Amino acid sequence: MTFRETLLERLRARDKAANAFHDIIVTNNRLLQQTIELEKKNKAIEAAKNDGSSTETAGSTQRVAELDRRIRELNEERADMYKTQSQNAQRLVTLNEQLRTREEKDIQQVEEIKHLSESVKKLSAKCDLQVQQLREKDVAIQILQDELAALQLEMVTTEDKIKKLRKENDQLLERWMNKMNEEAEKMNEATQFYETALEQARVDADRQKLKQSRKRVVSSSADVTKSIQISSIALPEKASRRINVHDAEIHCISASSTGTMFATGGADKKVKLFDAKTGNNTHSLSGALQTITSVAFNSTDELILGTCTDNATRIWSLSTHRLKQTLTGHIGKVYSAKFTADSKKIMSGSHDRTLKVWDVQTGNNLRTIFTFSSCNDLCLMDPDGQTVISGHLDNNIRLWDARTGVGIKELTGIHSGQITSVSMSPDGTTLLTNSRDNTLKIIDVRMYDIVRSFQADTYRNGLNWSRSTFSPDGKYVAAGSADGSLHIWNTKTGKPERAILEHSSVICGVAWNPTGDFLYTAEKNKAVCMWGTSTASKSNRAK
Template sequence: MTTPSIDDIRLDIWKQLEQRDQKEHAFHDVISSNQRLQQQLSQLLKRLRNESPTLPSSKTTSVEKENLELRIRELKEERADFFKLQSENAQRLVLMNDQLRVKEDTDAKQKQELTQLTEKASKLSSKCELQIEQLREKDITIQILQDELSALQLEITTTEERNQQLTKENLQLVQRWMEKMNSEAEKMNEATQFYETALHQAARQRQSTSKSKSSSTTTDHHQNKLLKTSTIVLPNHPYRTLSSTHDGDLYCIQASHTGKYFATGSEDRKIKLYDTTKSIASPMSTLSGALQSITSIDFNASDEFLVASSTDHSTRVWNLATKRIVHTLTGHIGKVYAAKYVPADSNRVVTGSHDRTLKVWDLNKGWCVRTIFSFSSCNDVCLLDPDGQTLVSGHLDNTLRVWDSKSGNGIKDLNGIHTDQITSVCVSPDGSSVLTNSRDNTLKIVDLRMYEVTHSFKAPTYQNGLNWSRACYSPDGCYVAAGSRDGSIHIWNTRNSQLERHMKGDHNSIISGVAWNPLGTDLYSAEKGPKTVCLWDTSIEQRSSTSPSSSSPSSYAK
């Protein structure tokens, strides 16, 4: 049913008013005739009064008297008729006044309804204009989605073709791998034979000079020292607990690539930077400039710059020498959850966002050089190779995705690894596998050469408490560490998938992330709520110089 316009309403009211006027003027002729008759009666009575005294009573003849009486009788009858007509007209006038009052009441109601209808029509017009604008915006959105769908269909077709090609290449790689393993087995046999020959030669050279013995002793000591420093010993207690100077919850923690720094990011929009070579009772400096919470942190290879993502839809780069922002990367339309430097190129950064895109940024140009579209929000991203050609991302739809950053095409989608969203991804030290952490309370190691899960880690006491909870590898790749909802740190052995450590320290609530110093000397853990950071000593020197029987955290202090 269509709403009548204002002009139609006015025309209808005008016609009703004309009909009312016609009904009221229907009695106009009767009233005019009544008035004329009254005037004539008044004139006749006046004439009669004027003529009667002039007639001589003594001289009036009988004929004239009869005529006068007849005339008077007629006038009386005519007057009676006039009175009767006047009475009828008065009754009609009363009825017409009643009708006029009813019409006026009806007119007032109609005017009130007209005012209400006018206001309603104005509101409906405004609502109609708003709906027209919304329809226009939806048409634009539909067009954008159609364009994106076309692009995704093209991408799916390209991905299927690439998948077929990769299947063929995979068969070839398996064949080459088998050939290589056979070749290595032959080399091992040759090496064993060579070793046996060398043992015989060593037996004949036992009587060597003292200089040769001294040189051999020095070489062995150097090798043992390297082995000692590269060995990681798991702790039981933190050697130091830092009360965070942040004003909000801790969201992330990360160690630099040289091991000199580690930093924490918070809900208070600030980053606290700590220098591990000095006293770390308090942060070395504070980096500010973000408009909302900090979600992830990463350092470049030389520790000259720091990049951090934020929920204000942007990513920022700080110069650690000047403590100032040098780049602000905007382009995402959703919260940015992950940002990573390309290890071999400090001028490129990769980001992952809630808007279902990954972006590659050129810091020399200051803008995005590649946008990769995904089917789900990205929670974390990592790089498999130093030049950043291959990216791995963990998503809200439980899927691990592998991308070619140069072409923007997907290499592999690994579904079914987890039953809930993936909260973090971390590449192994040798670059052959990726560690995933999930809200299904499990961690997985995925071999990206065969695209298979090689290890799975879980424990009855482990619960992932955040959608961005970060897990990490140890520098030697022998262990993986993750923080639980109850504040405990879990460390598993990557060789046998066994839980090696379940330690709590001074944490009492959700762990937002853990980070291992690349030198293997420390493990850092950040607690979300009470905003505390625990430092765990994993170096063999510290463990060997500390009494293992002591259970106090202070016994592990440096």
């Protein structure tokens, strides 16, 4: 059916619907005409009545009443017809609106049919093309199947040849193996004797080197120990001096190995050096790009390192006070690093979950150890750095063989909060740990047992990098609290000895001078306090 035929059919349907009301309209008009004629007759009768006809009979009166009743009925019928006419007109409007809507929809559908017809034509053309392509592929498949049958036949022939060759090869191999076994037995007797002698020589050489290395480490440690005279420790009552040292927040503090100076680092990207006795600022080392997170001296106080949140560790020369080396390779903030006793290597720990071993001279990364958790602090269990101890974000402490990168021991359940610092005792037999669970603990590194636990009602560890320390004689441990108070405990009894409030903000680190004369505390709010901790210093203050 064409578009014109569809339109004509719909117009006829519309006319049929509209003509359905024709009889009603004609009847209404007829009733209206009758009503008009009756009104005229009624007026004529009323006029005759008004003329005073006294001879009106009872029959005419009855006639008038009948006509009035008839008029009323016709008026009511007309009102009903008007009402019906109005309803029909409303239905007619509604039907016309529906017809218009459907006509518009029909036009859209006709348009859509046209588009779909075009799409069908295109798809039919594509289908024809693909059928043709399938026929061509069927021909190609038939050719390939013929080639496959030929190749399979050739393969069967080749496999028969291969079986024969393998059989011959097995025979030749068996003859060759028998001959080689005879020769190998003769060679093994000579080789075994040679290897035994060579292995014995290697063992003797390794033992000799180990003895020499231990002698060097012991001698170097002995030289440092002889040069440092440890004073008798006397716990302080108050700070002897308060110093404002940085232009921004302080993050770390460390005393030098010889006891002649101490250093601080902070958010102003500088490492500052101070005289150990007077507290006077002697030098300021620059070169870092972001916050200094920790500082450490080498065993001879010739070098100092600073770890940084720019993922690097920097080494400065204390003779020239210039930047000597920058160690880059971590992909996270570096929070701790230490020199080995011979100052040839550095161990660093980062939030990228790795420890790295560095060559100080070349700056090369010698080894990377994956630690499974971000490292907050580390220390060396032995002076030559063969064993490294690290404290982590997951509350655990791990021991590592720095030569192989293999984990030696993982200590779990020691603390219920992340580890903020680890440090070895002066005699090298125990480990001091500090944690965000507000406790410090001493661990026997030989048996991995907790020897002592320290806590106090007023002690709160306020930072993820808060550092604690042993006293040089190992009799006390010290740590700073979130309220700015210094806490000191007795290592033998585990009881708190001092809780002194001198700082105005959280203490980020404490460091004891190796001579035992002074204890240094650094608060985050740019200040350092010096505490006299020797009997000599206390007697001088008394005088």
